[in-house]
Amino acid sequence: MDSIFWLVIGILLMAVELVIPGGIVGLIGYCLFMWGVFTGLGGGDIATYAVLGSTIVLLLLLVTFFNHFSKTWIGKLFTLGQRSTTKQGYVSNDVQSDLQGKIGVAHTPLRPAGIARIDDMLIDVVTEGDFIDAGATIVVVRVIGSRNIVRQQF
Known part of the structure; x- marks a missing residue:
């Protein structure tokens, strides 16, 4: 009777996992279900092998x-079969390492991210942490990947 209780609780927790995903509740439910199988088989070596074997097969x-x-x-209904490659002309973000050291103007307030006008181009920038008002003179201090880090120029 005790094993049926654990089997039912395990199934209920795994059903809850289907509604509220996250992994932990389903894993606990699976463990309780396997505990129900283990106790239902009377414990011992045979029950241990049955639980371990079924877990390995399931994995x-x-x-x-x-x-x-x-x-x-x-699976084709649930997944996107296309890829956006550079060969097809897709570019995630242009890295502009030549911006380092250039001076521009904050086009929007930088709190700490925003847009700056540098060489008549609007560029996404981020400050080193300070807020900079729109219209303030800024300088690009570092370019890390696609992040243009700026500081206010006094």
């Missing part, structure tokens, strides 16, 4: 499912 099935899901007919 292998999940790995196989997730590796091949996007190739199935239903």
Whole structure:
């Protein structure tokens, strides 16, 4: 009777996981379900092997499912099959390392991110943490990837 209780609680928690995803509730539910299987089989070595074996089989099935899901007919309904590549002309963000040291004007308030006008171009910038009012003179102190870090020029 005790094992049926754990099986039911485990199933209920795994069902809750389907409604409120996150992983922890489902994992606890699975563990309680397996505890119900373990106690239902009377404990001992055979029950341990049954629980471990079914867990390993389940993990292998999940790995196989997730590796091949996007190739199935239903997986194609849930996943995007297109890629945006540089070869097709897609560029995520232009890195402008030549901006370092250039002087411009804050086009919008920089709190701490905003837009600056540098060499007659509007550029996304971020300050080192200070707020800078629109119209203030700024200088680009560093370019890290696509982040243009500026400071107010006095």
